[in-house]
Structure formats: structure tokens, C-alpha cells
Amino acid sequence: MVPTVQWHEGAVRLLDQSRLPETVTFLDCRDVESVAVAIRELKVRGAPAIGVTAAMGVALGAQAISAAEYETFAKQLLEICERLAATRPTAVNLFWAIERMKQKLSALRGEPVAAIKAALLKESQAILEEDIALCKAMGRHGAELIQGGQTILTHCNAGALATAGYGTALGVIRAAWEQGKQIQVIADETRPVLQGARLTAWELMQDKIPVTLITDSMAGSLMRQGKIHLCIVGADRIAANGDVANKIGTYSVAVLAKAHGIPFYVAAPYSTIDLRTKSGADITIEQRNAQEVTTIHGSHPVAPTGVSVYNPAFDVTPAELVSGIITERGVFTPQELARRFAS
Numbered sequence: 001m002v003p004t005v006q007w008h009e010g011a012v013r014l015l016d017q018s019r020l021p022e023t024v025t026f027l028d029c030r031d032v033e034s035v036a037v038a039i040r041e042l043k044v045r046g047a048p049a050i051g052v053t054a055a056m057g058v059a060l061g062a063q064a065i066s067a068a069e070y071e072t073f074a075k076q077l078l079e080i081c082e083r084l085a086a087t088r089p090t091a092v093n094l095f096w097a098i099e100r101m102k103q104k105l106s107a108l109r110g111e112p113v114a115a116i117k118a119a120l121l122k123e124s125q126a127i128l129e130e131d132i133a134l135c136k137a138m139g140r141h142g143a144e145l146i147q148g149g150q151t152i153l154t155h156c157n158a159g160a161l162a163t164a165g166y167g168t169a170l171g172v173i174r175a176a177w178e179q180g181k182q183i184q185v186i187a188d189e190t191r192p193v194l195q196g197a198r199l200t201a202w203e204l205m206q207d208k209i210p211v212t213l214i215t216d217s218m219a220g221s222l223m224r225q226g227k228i229h230l231c232i233v234g235a236d237r238i239a240a241n242g243d244v245a246n247k248i249g250t251y252s253v254a255v256l257a258k259a260h261g262i263p264f265y266v267a268a269p270y271s272t273i274d275l276r277t278k279s280g281a282d283i284t285i286e287q288r289n290a291q292e293v294t295t296i297h298g299s300h301p302v303a304p305t306g307v308s309v310y311n312p313a314f315d316v317t318p319a320e321l322v323s324g325i326i327t328e329r330g331v332f333t334p335q336e337l338a339r340r341f342a343s
Contacts, residue, residue: 001166001206002206004046004163005128012060013028015161017161020198021199027043029057029060030060032084035053039057047236048093048131048168048272050087051093051127051271052124052127052131054084055100056124058101065113070109070116074105081102084098090237090286091236091237092273097271101120101124127164133328134270135165135168138171138268139175140175141172141327141329141330141331142172142176145172145324148180148183150184152183152186152232153187154169154173154186154233155196155246155247156249157195157234158267159200168269171267172232172326177207184210188249189214189215192311216249219252220256223259223262231253231264232266232267233247234266235266235268238272238337241279241319241335241338244319244325245280246315247313252315257321264317270341273327275337275342280316285316288311293311
């Protein structure tokens, strides 16, 4: 797998996902602002990957602080945390990772600043390594839901590209494939940014997992023909009641799956479950630039100049449409989340 995010020679190195599939190129972010811009402009995307990137951004910023006294150092580091937290509002992993870095900072009060800087960098690396491990655990649990010969629909990209490696929804698919199950994948194109077409199709082809690309409007027709056996998607935030915020269009897939009696699963790590958010109605939905809808890649117009545009990046799928939530701890119904993860 091509690494999505890594620490490389004093910089946060990111695979530039805005350039895929045409070009595989990397960005070396050498200051906090460049990390923030990369998150905001979807150079790196996917809730777990954003979290890892933010943690590394905090560690990067820490290295540049010249203060030798803890209180001054901490004040400047918390300002860095606020800058990174302001990049995208919906994916809870971003805030989870930043909070974890804050807790590490607090735990090191009284230590030399040089030691704190080293510890913060080590903590960000631990977050990265843990993400890969839990994705693999999630894959093992989720693969039990898949039978050989089945065709799986996925929406957006919840693969290695959306995490530190291996993936959530695609991690489940990848694990089933590694077990020798002969499966097929249907990838929604995922308008307007085309994460399914540009990223999911590319990633699965790299692993030689059979994938067929469709437009978002084709899913219902294929379900009616019996050509889809289950759906697996990722998540950017899961509320305490099991409501799921994910890429816009996920709700439509869930409704179609329910209408056709097809299981609809969500794969997400513990860090995506936000027990402080009671329901999907409380989740802030990011609104993005109109050009994502009116153009392709910002350069090829597909709509009249000046047309009014509504462009939410995410929607909320109610818990009653979700068959199960696949986590690193096992597979649970939405109703079990608050009890299982409260500790």
C-alpha cells in the first residue's frame, strides 16, 4: 500500500489524493499551516487519516516552538491545536487525535521542553501505528459477514487511502479477499468529488480486487436486479444512538438497501464513535465550495455560471437503517454502541 501519511525527515509527508489517479505524488508539509491547508483542500481525506495527520501536525508545530518554559510552550501548542481543529468540522477523528495530543502535553508538565517535543512526535507515530492495527482487526471481524461469491457495494473511499493504512470498509473487503473469498466490488463514483471513481477504484485495482465503477444513480437498479448482496461504508462520525454521518449519498444507499432487503454495514474505529453527540441531528455538516458541484476538478464547467448550489459534504444515515457497525472490538448493532463503548 502507498503510505497515506508519514513522518519523513522533519516533515509530514502526505500522499496528495487530489492528484489521484492520474499522478502519485507526495507533499512534504514543513509547517502547521501547510498541514491545515492539506486537510482543508482534501489533499488528505478520510476521517482516520485526517486524525493521524492532525496529530502529526501538532507534533510538527511543537518542533518549531522556541519557548523553553512549559507554560509558554503549552500556550503556543494549544493555539496550533485550535488552528488544526478549525480545518473540517464533521470528522470526529480530527478532534479525537488533537485531544489525545493535548492530554499528552498535559501529562508531561514539568518535563523539559525538548523531552516534550520528542514525546509528542512519538505519540503521533503511535496514533498512526494503532490506526493500522485496528483497521486490520476491524477487517477480521467484518470479513466474517462476507461470503465467497458475493458482490459488495461501497460508497466514497474508506480504504487505505482514508486511514493510516489497510482501511475501514475496504479493510473489511481486503481481509475477505486475503482469506480467499472470491468477491466482487461495486464502487459508487461518489459525486461531486468522485472519491469512489478516483480513489476506491484505483486502490482496489492496485490490490487486484475485482471492482466495477458505477454512477451514484445506478445503485438502486442493480439492487433490484439482485446484483448487490451487501453494502459496506465508512463513517466520519457516529452518534451515541447509532446515527452515522458519512459522505453525501450514503443515506440514499442505505434507504435503497433497506427497500431491497440488503444488509447495510458501517465500518469505523472507536475514535469515530462520539458518545457526546446524542444523535445525528447534533452533528455539524460541513458545507463546501460550489465549484465542486459546478465543475470537474475545478476546471471543467458542467453547470451554468451563477447557478445556486447546495453542497453539503456529508449526510446522516439513521440508526434504524444500519444492520451493524464493524469496529476493532467486534460487530455491534447501533443500539449497542453506548453500552459497549461507554468505558
